[in-house]
Amino acid sequence: MLEAHARAGIRNRILQKISLEDWDLIGPHLEAVTLKERQVIEVPGKPITHACFLEIGVASVVAVDAEDHRIEVGVIGYEGVTGVPLIMGDPVAQHSTYMQIGGSGYRISQEVFSAAIDQSESLRTLFLKSAQGFMIQISHTALANGRAKLEQRLARWLLMAHDRTTSDAVPLTHEFLAVMLGVRRAGVTVAIHGFEARGLVTTRRGQLTIVNRAGIEQVAGSFYGTPEAELKRLLEGN
Amino acid sequence: MLEAHARAGIRNRILQKISLEDWDLIGPHLEAVTLKERQVIEVPGKPITHACFLEIGVASVVAVDAEDHRIEVGVIGYEGVTGVPLIMGDPVAQHSTYMQIGGSGYRISQEVFSAAIDQSESLRTLFLKSAQGFMIQISHTALANGRAKLEQRLARWLLMAHDRTTSDAVPLTHEFLAVMLGVRRAGVTVAIHGFEARGLVTTRRGQLTIVNRAGIEQVAGSFYGTPEAELKRLLEGN
DNA sequence: ACCACCAGGTACGTTTCCGTACTGAAATAA
């Protein structure tokens, strides 16, 4: 439950963009939630119970196929909302979604969320733009997966995570980074060593800290940036 | 222009699904078009002028970044419609879209298309489901790009093309297949030889014919199939 | 304090695919 006057403290970009008139459809139905790392948000094939507006933390959206091949196709943080299929009118989750970096947010039930989108055109426009931004992110994941080297993909991932966290620390094991990128754990270890040697990051057991973001951006090259710019255009734009 | 009684001959799955009431918003504004191979449909960063309902042929949707890395993220045929961003309320193309296999279809101007979606909720629901299906396709392209071998990705592509064509012939050079998959032309040549040796396809200069579809499905494994099944669920419903 | 476990460092042979490039054959244009 969030009163109109409480909106000041909100970080979530989408919630911020909701107009005062639309706020009644959403705000009063929000429930503050803590989201621990590994907490499951959506399960493939199962109904989506809530949409979740993240404030802190990073959620991973992972595509899975029938033979259990899996790879992360996108991440969601304070700039977006989980439950994209709901926006598209599909109540069923297609992907596995879970918290990769713990945090907090506000959630709203599927029923209220879907009804709000149906009722308010301006709300729908907003959420559709958010979904479109996410779609662009997925496209560029496909591009990076097909064209980029491990090192570039890792750099891209770190930047996307960094965008969505408040500190420079990325509290993740090499193992999890490897699962998300769809590569070997050992491959991630070696790549991180490369970053460390160049002074781009420092590491600790289960944690990695970004020291030179510009340097990491240079490694990622243009595999990073387009979805971020496009989301900005979609939300701020015109 | 297409009168209601002319709908019988339509192959496009989305047009087929438009209700009689909604048809007035779309049908009378359709313009029959021939779509030659390589014909450009959307250019990244430029406004989308039309949505295009394909009847025959296959369109490639290609993600491009600032350094001109490019890879195909999805294909569209008679099961869908080009101009997905329009459905999401974005008038600007993000991807490069062009005909990969020539054919024909019906197009409708952006203005009329967008207005129709705004006006009719049932129409919007239909197109959103189509867009959601396309998003799933992109996700699985990302999965295949990250996890599958060249041979599996080639098999997946051939199956997706085959689904969208009327004959078993795929009139494409190895060069174009390579561009779409983001691999070397020589790599495609070798992979096709493998298929040929196993009796899965026959080849001619600039053309490839599918002989044993089941065999190709076996090669692709579960990298093929999920988006197709999900689209069916979305459109045929529940 | 001890133990069990987990994260990470490292290694090695192998596979896959790349970059490049040359050749011949087929289609197209002159």
Place this chain on the structure above:
DNA sequence: TTATTTCAGTACGGAAACGTACCTGGTGGT
């Protein structure tokens, strides 16, 4: 027909990443 271009076949060294596996040191539990 001949010339030209395009497409396909093939080769070779090399880079990238894989699968696997073993070992060490940090961390948390009891």
